[in-house]
Amino acid sequence: MPSMLAFPVKLGSNLVYIGGLYVYFSHSTPQRNAFLLLALAAALGHALLQAMFGMLVKWGVFILMYFMIKRQTLLSTKLIFTGIGLAFLLLIQSIKYDYRLLNSGWFQERPELAGESSLAIFTKLVDERIDNPDLLFGKPMLTNALDRLNQGYLTSLAIAYTPLHEPYAYGETIFKAGLASFIPRFMWPKKPETGGRVNMIRFTGYDPGEITSMNIAPLGDAYVNFGPWGGALFLFFYALMFKAALNYLFKLTDTYPTLILWAPLIFFETIHVESDVVAVFNHFVKSILFVAVVYYFAKEVLKKEI
Template sequence: MEIWSYIGIASVLLVAYKFLKRLGKGLPVLELMLLIAGLQWIIGPLIEYASPSLHYKYFMYVTQAEYMSFVVPAYLVFTVVIMLVIKKRVELPFKLDQLKAYSDYGLKIFLIGLFFDLFGGALPGALGFFAFILSNFKFVGAIILYYSESKKLKTLFYLVILYLLLTSILKGLFHDFILWSTFFYMFWSLKYKPSFSRILLTIIAGGVFVITLQTAKFAYRAQITDNYSGNKLALFMNLMASSFLVDETEVAELDDGVDSNVRLNQGWIISAVLDHIPNNQEHLNGTTIKDAIFSAILPRLLNPNKTKAGGRENFRRFTGLDISSGTSMGISIIGEAYGNFAAFGGILFMGFWGLFLGKVWLFLYAKIKQNIIFIAFIPLIFLQVIKAETELVVVLNHLVKSMIVVFLFIWFAKKHLMWNFNK
């Protein structure tokens, strides 16, 4: 392996250690983001280079030396900047038990989320994102209720996890289940302060579950999209058991030949960007960055040419690869950084992006000090930010718009609903 590959492995291991150490002491959302990015941008590609999947499309388009000489320095700058900015605000000196005073508010927030989860789809398309944010209030409410003195209200926290799992099984989409379960685990750790060994054991068990899920989910999707008429829950459980107990290759027959690492490896898309730009497409010099900023600031009504979410447009533009209109693939922020600014400029951009996210964290940290209930909204605000495969327009749009919705809701609750946050 190249020297940058070893440095990349070491940096991801360090981030993983930081994440584990801060569980139970803080809310390591940015550390989780860095860990996911490291796994998908560095570890997944290294596995692919060592043991190629031989898939006709999902392969590394450039050499390991070329790939790692850009991605690892960009990841290191991104990581170091964030760690330096937030280093004094990584632990939470706040007493989260104060949330038990807001159980009634937590229940109302939960019901708002449940309402929009059930009926938000009836709203016009222009309000779809607004409905999506409010539908996730059910998870915010569940976090607040987890600290309730009422056992019945506290039970809602666990019922929400079960509800999320069941809806994920019915839809065949498990990304949000994994992310929200991780967020819930952070709050569980803050409440019970588990030992490092217990955290490590839990994370390993969670990792085994996720790997098993990744192996089974494509086989599951293949069957339910083929007009499966049986019990979906039973089908899912059987495939999970098969994935855990038998060799992965036996389950992969229903998986179109795509192995687990292809699902982890975001690097094949990033490498396609490195291969396509500037050989077939000139660097975009910040065009998509500017579009993302305007899209985040202006609503579609005032910005009719606003970039659409889903990644199809940028994927084709940055990689030169074809993608069907029904498929969603993101080039990731690090791929977008290279496509706009080349290697050195892309590394600098990742530093600025890390600085921005660190400043946002400090801003929200100050808000939590003023009003403890804000801490329950943090996972919602960072829901898209922590996804390593997502491009800037999606991340920035969600980050800005969700913060606006949350702050407007808190203001409305204080001003018109007379909620008292000084209990």
């Protein structure tokens, strides 16, 4: 697939979840809940195939939020769902490393699972944790989960390394991130890559390798560009920008009511703590263009209001 089409296709893959929300909020469809479950099943299927669970977790949270808003769920019920969600996150964290190894064909330590389907492997790992809760709540597992959630560790690496070994970027990566959001790669072959490896090497001195995804995130990006005080000021206006964008989206819903259902897609990367400014800007700008094209196509070509 041409690289210039990869991102639109990636954005398009989210339509199954947004479509589920459309159906759920449609009064003419009695089986609304079933479509939400199908959307979640699609997220689970994607997670099992790719051995990446971020999409499942994020869209699961988004869909649950819309569900509770429509049902006007009580606070006590929301707290119960929150507890269940946290337990599910811990479960995913406890099995994803083993699952990725097994899903990639590494059966040296678990030969009995060779030849099993992805779903069967996933189910087996879940069953093992139900039978032995120590695999889920034991000290090694909880320590590993805390380490994985500790984005501050990566930020501290950047603080320790910059500017002692690498000078402040003084807005270089931020400026390039803004440009990269609007300029396609065929016009700028060497435009910044998302994924974080380049920033990790440059600003922390640590190379996570080509397989592991690690990033200094917007907090680290702000520091390595502007230092502690300048970074804090940048983050204030950075957040203010997205707040203004969200307010504008709410205003547009007066004309396009269903636009609120696209908010998770548009702001998808802004809530991802590991994404650097390049990834956030890139997704934010391109998702807005994608949504605009979808609305235009529906109205002008299909002659439908969505």
